[in-house]
Amino acid sequence: MQIEIDPLSDVPLYQQLRDRIVEGIASGTLVEGDVLASVRQLASQFGINPATVAKGYDLLRGEGFVRTHRKAGSVVARGPHSAPWSEAAEAGWTARLNTLLAEAVAQGMPGDLVLTLTATALTRFRDAQHAAAQSKKES
Amino acid sequence: MTVFAIVFGLAVTALIAALLLAMPAIVRPSLPLGVSVPQSRAGEPVVRTAIRRYRWGVAAAWAVSSIGSVALAQALPSLVLAVMPLVFLVLSAIVYVVTRRTILAAKRDGNWYEGVPTRLVADATPPKPGHPPLGWTLAAVLVLTATIGVGVAVYPSLPSTVATHWNAAGHVNATAPKSIWSVFGVQVITLLVVLAFYGLSWLTTVTPMRAVASDAPEQAGSRADAQRHLASTGLGIVAFAISVALGCTSVVGWLAPGSTAWMTAALVITMVLVLGAVAAIVVRYARAMAVASTRAEVSVDARPPHVRADAPDDDRYWKLGAVYINRNDPATFVPKRFGVGWTINLGSPGGIVFAVVTLLIVAGAIVTAIVVPVTR
Numbered sequence: 001m002q003i004e005i006d007p008l009s010d011v012p013l014y015q016q017l018r019d020r021i022v023e024g025i026a027s028g029t030l031v032e033g034d035v036l037a038s039v040r041q042l043a044s045q046f047g048i049n050p051a052t053v054a055k056g057y058d059l060l061r062g063e064g065f066v067r068t069h070r071k072a073g074s075v076v077a078r079g080p081h082s083a084p085w086s087e088a089a090e091a092g093w094t095a096r097l098n099t100l101l102a103e104a105v106a107q108g109m110p111g112d113l114v115l116t117l118t119a120t121a122l123t124r125f126r127d128a129q130h131a132a133a134q135s136k137k138e139s
Numbered sequence: 140m141t142v143f144a145i146v147f148g149l150a151v152t153a154l155i156a157a158l159l160l161a162m163p164a165i166v167r168p169s170l171p172l173g174v175s176v177p178q179s180r181a182g183e184p185v186v187r188t189a190i191r192r193y194r195w196g197v198a199a200a201w202a203v204s205s206i207g208s209v210a211l212a213q214a215l216p217s218l219v220l221a222v223m224p225l226v227f228l229v230l231s232a233i234v235y236v237v238t239r240r241t242i243l244a245a246k247r248d249g250n251w252y253e254g255v256p257t258r259l260v261a262d263a264t265p266p267k268p269g270h271p272p273l274g275w276t277l278a279a280v281l282v283l284t285a286t287i288g289v290g291v292a293v294y295p296s297l298p299s300t301v302a303t304h305w306n307a308a309g310h311v312n313a314t315a316p317k318s319i320w321s322v323f324g325v326q327v328i329t330l331l332v333v334l335a336f337y338g339l340s341w342l343t344t345v346t347p348m349r350a351v352a353s354d355a356p357e358q359a360g361s362r363a364d365a366q367r368h369l370a371s372t373g374l375g376i377v378a379f380a381i382s383v384a385l386g387c388t389s390v391v392g393w394l395a396p397g398s399t400a401w402m403t404a405a406l407v408i409t410m411v412l413v414l415g416a417v418a419a420i421v422v423r424y425a426r427a428m429a430v431a432s433t434r435a436e437v438s439v440d441a442r443p444p445h446v447r448a449d450a451p452d453d454d455r456y457w458k459l460g461a462v463y464i465n466r467n468d469p470a471t472f473v474p475k476r477f478g479v480g481w482t483i484n485l486g487s488p489g490g491i492v493f494a495v496v497t498l499l500i501v502a503g504a505i506v507t508a509i510v511v512p513v514t515r
Binding site: 001002003004005006007008020021024030034035036037040041042043044045046047048049050 | 256257258259260261262263264265346347348349350352356359360448451453465467468469470473
């Protein structure tokens, strides 16, 4: 899976890397058991400091998206069919969602629009998962 | 001898000139003369003018070095062969550095990258590296084995003093007492060269490829595969050519050491094989890249209107548009800026070690070539 990061963005590179991997899992491009590139490999492809990539991988590991396999290295550990996440993680996510919704409300975004956009995003992930599963079956 | 040296030098220089003239068409359009520009600026008049000037400059450099060598041939015949391609290369390098400056200036003055979205890209799930193709390397080893077979067969009948070095005209200019080393030394070197080339082609399969944001992601992978395959095959072809060429000179040295004609023929075969192999690889590379980029264009056009982001401007890491120094980049090998294949990152520890070792080998070869015939 090809991922893109923006070197000029205000979002730190390690955060962008973490976000792209999570999106890859959500859209089914990355499935449980997929082996990720090593820290050095990924840093060499991007041409960035390996410490940045390691920081992104640490985030993913801390959140349970990725685990370290003794032989293969970093492996995708979660997917849409994984067991429910920990209570603490879910609470953290709810808090962040709350902040995100607060931004929309504070900026005067209509509630209907917020719900429509959310539904659209979820549908997009589901369709992408479907397409990814289909193309994997074919190949 | 003089005529041979001149024709030969002219041919070598002409081949290098052809490669340099073709280079702007081979490298990606967003890197005109090794300057990184946004895709939308690749067709700017200043870019086209700079490339045209570069081509004229290279052609002029070729004419100057060719005419110069013909004029000097009578006075310094032995120098011409080695110096002419060198003079041409230095002149071309100056042309490159001077002509690309206008693009650099236009980019800076016009703020070409202002507001242009840029991205770094990587494959998070790269395929496991395969083994480099063995075919040409095996063929090289086969030729080497056959050469050694001939050597073993004629060893008893060789005279007690054997020729070890020939000048460009095919005259023996150094001899040594018969021994395993003086007879089979070239074969030891051949083996080392073949092994070194196999090591390099293995490196091309494990070196992470660097994709570019402006390429469609589905094409970046096939492009990388094509590049890898051609690079490792190309190194195999060159190893084979070297094995055949050195084998020819050895066999001639054993069977007909005094024959100038045979030695000259072996020398010509050597150069023609090596240069032909290099030319064949570059042509195949250019063709494969052209196919890859037309495919990429088609797939981009087939999508809804969507402009791909550009690769970031990384000119500050490329000294004179040729030498890459980036301490933050852990890669030892990076794709060449203006050329085919890879170059080293002089900001990485691996790159520095590789550069030092290569310099030592080259210096050793030059010292051996100059000192050894003199002391004998």
